[in-house]
Amino acid sequence: MINMNYSKVTGHSNLIRDEETKAIINTNMSDYNNYIMQKRAKEKESQKIRTIENEVANIREDLDEIKNLLRKISNETWRCRTWRFE
Numbered sequence: 001m002i003n004m005n006y007s008k009v010t011g012h013s014n015l016i017r018d019e020e021t022k023a024i025i026n027t028n029m030s031d032y033n034n035y036i037m038q039k040r041a042k043e044k045e046s047q048k049i050r051t052i053e054n055e056v057a058n059i060r061e062d063l064d065e066i067k068n069l070l071r072k073i074s075n076e077t078w079r080c081r082t083w084r085f086e
Contacts, residue, residue: 005018005020009024014031
């Protein structure tokens with residue numbers, strides 16, 4: 001059953017109180033829409049940050065792989081040079 005027992009909040013023309021749950025409800029749709037837009041913007045920014053963090057982690061993995069390959073090439077080159085001089 002929907003509760004229809006609300007009372008005005010003193011000093012706040014856009015706020016009402018649900019007397020059953022004691023929740024404060026903002027009746028100003030403009031404020032609500034602004035809140036939703038800000039929330040979506042923060043979520044989008046958070047997603048962007050997560051994407052960048054994942055890309056940085058992938059780049060680090062790629063760099064580690066490149067370094068390991070360069071070390072391997074360097075070691076093989078050193079062995080070949082040592083072998084030629086003996």
